[in-house]
Amino acid sequence: MGGKAAAAKARGVVRAAAAANNEGGNEDDRPYLQVQNTGDIGQIKRVFDECVVSAVLDMGHEELHTVTNVKIGLGMITCALALLAQFYPVKFPANYNVLVLCVASYCGFNTLLQLYITYVEKGIVLFTKPKAGGGGATSSGLAVRCRMGRFSEDVTITLMRGDAQDVTHAAAAETTVNVCEYMYTDGVMAEDKFRAVVEDLVTEFESGKGGASRKTR
């Protein structure tokens, strides 16, 4: 475990050095992932989320849009109810019953949406479709969660099966890294170094050797 971690870290450092020599973007010619204000934890988490998502997708997984679509659908229904209450052709107080119905169902759908976000999405930044040809751990697609404590410098990336999102499940992989090691002082992210971490995690997950192994670098 220690040897593998050290080797991966060395590889990540070499890639970061190569990227630093490459003006204007990283190896794959994308624009820099950069944070404008390095004191803003929200921005940092967002940038790390983006990097994790793009790293996993680049490894051949396809994004599953179900959760986003459900959120959009619920949100649109809620807005439509409010617009119906506003633009109903009958004036107050004759439209009292319709109004009460619209307001009550607006509150209901809004609550439903919040419950969905809290209990189904649960901080997961990416769902993927099952990978063709991948047996075992990837037969149900991935769920990738990025957690960052409120005033903490550590981000925890968890890879789980899409259908059994339990980190103690046998086929789950998790790692915790300190964000300071993957970001330059001007806010530019050391993408390639971080991608190496994510790719290692995905490989570990796919090989089914997961378990609640926590590597802290």
Added chain:
Amino acid sequence: MFAWVGETWTTLRSMNYRQLVLQLVSLGLIVTSALVIWKSLMIVTGSESPVVVVLSGSMEPAFHRGDILFLLLAKRPTMLGEIVVFNIEGREIPIVHRVIRAHRRMRDGKQDILTKGDNNYSDDTVLYAAGQDWLHEEHIMGRASGFLPHVGRVTIIMNDYPYIKYAVIGLLGLLVVTSRE
């Protein structure tokens, strides 16, 4: 300031189509939640306009221009001395004045009401529609039950200078769309 604008633009550009739709839906949810709060106030108070701003000085020294009034419309007869907000056919802005005469017909319980602004010389007969001498229940949209002084001046300014209103709304919308949860 300009760094913030640049940062906002970069954030917007980096979002893909689905994320953008999700952000617009979030913005819509915030706007519609304000709307629904207003509608539920309408249901609770029974008045079609539960909060109004006093626009003229005809009720001084009780209310001044720029004060906010909270209205209720309970299903009971209007009493003498109450301050009512009423609509007149042909006038788009409702008027806030005091009831100085309130007659109730024995036959069907309907009311004839005459109003006058405290600071006006004459009663409101000149303000009513041509041929109308009295107000009836259907004209009244609420009875004053509370007030906040001076807070309504912001509304008056935003109505007199609409571009301030659009600028504030546009700025808020931009802030919501560019902050990702």
